[in-house]
Amino acid sequence: xxxxxxxxxxxxxxxxxxxxxxxxxxxxxxxxxxxxxxxxxxxxxxxxxxxxxxxxxxxxxxxxxxxxxxxxxxxxxxxxxxxxxxxxxxxxxxxxxxxxxxxxxxxxxxxxx
Amino acid sequence: xxxxxxxxxxxxxxxxxxxxxxxxxxxxxxxxxxxxxxxxxxxxxxxxxxxxxxxxxxxxxxxxxxxxxxxxxxxxxxxxxxxxxxxxxxxxxxxxxxxxxxxxxxxxxxxxxxx
Numbered sequence: 510x511x512x513x514x515x516x517x518x519x520x521x522x523x524x525x526x527x528x529x530x531x532x533x534x535x536x537x538x539x540x541x542x543x544x545x546x547x548x549x550x551x552x553x554x555x556x557x558x559x560x561x562x563x564x565x566x567x568x569x570x571x572x573x574x575x576x577x578x579x580x581x582x583x584x585x586x587x588x589x590x591x592x593x594x595x596x597x598x599x600x601x602x603x604x605x606x607x608x609x610x611x612x613x614x615x616x617x618x619x620x621x622x
Numbered sequence: 623x624x625x626x627x628x629x630x631x632x633x634x635x636x637x638x639x640x641x642x643x644x645x646x647x648x649x650x651x652x653x654x655x656x657x658x659x660x661x662x663x664x665x666x667x668x669x670x671x672x673x674x675x676x677x678x679x680x681x682x683x684x685x686x687x688x689x690x691x692x693x694x695x696x697x698x699x700x701x702x703x704x705x706x707x708x709x710x711x712x713x714x715x716x717x718x719x720x721x722x723x724x725x726x727x728x729x730x731x732x733x734x735x736x737x
């Protein structure tokens with residue numbers, strides 16, 4: 510069965526600190542995709558990244574980086590030098606074939622000035 | 623302008639009212655979705671439409687009635703709701719409905735309060 514676990518419910522950091530958001534997933538499929546979304550207080554889920562199960566290369570985009578490790582079924586997200594604007598709820602998600610994207614419970618990040 | 627727009631952004635309705643949520647996508651996608659986000663619950667998939675045909679109905683009560691007149695528009699008709707239906711209702715779209723590589727793009731959501 511599909512499952513996505515984000516064990517960190519809330520994280521609070523001070524601006525300029527680095528922070529890592531954890532995501533662990535379960536799937537029996539060999540072909541799947543993993544996603545991260547950001548949800549600011551306005552409500553919209555903003556797509557950040559998509560990764561397929563055959564590509565374990567880490568990815569960096571500005572202050573954001575993602576570490577995908579199939580051996581531990583993890584897809585962690587690091588924000589370097591966090592800023593107040595990074596405050597939001599972050600969701601990790603998993604999609605196999607079919608119609609459903611399974612979302613984790615989300616991690617609420619507070620970045621204090 | 624976002625690729626997926628939802629109206630209204632905020633709605634307060636009584637339990638005997640009938641109202642509708644509207645969603646429009648400008649991305650040329652063929653699949654549209656309704657998700658429900660309640661406090662302290664994970665995102666719940668409600669309905670999936672592929673080329674105006676409903677392909678997934680996730681055990682949603684009949685007081686929620688979706689309508690997809692074309693691949694760009696999606697409605698959620700609401701009637702005789704309960705206070706526990708108060709939530710953020712998110713519309714989304716993707717290129718196609720089925721398949722692992724689909725990225726879902728969300729609208730800003732409609733905040734619904736049932737009084």
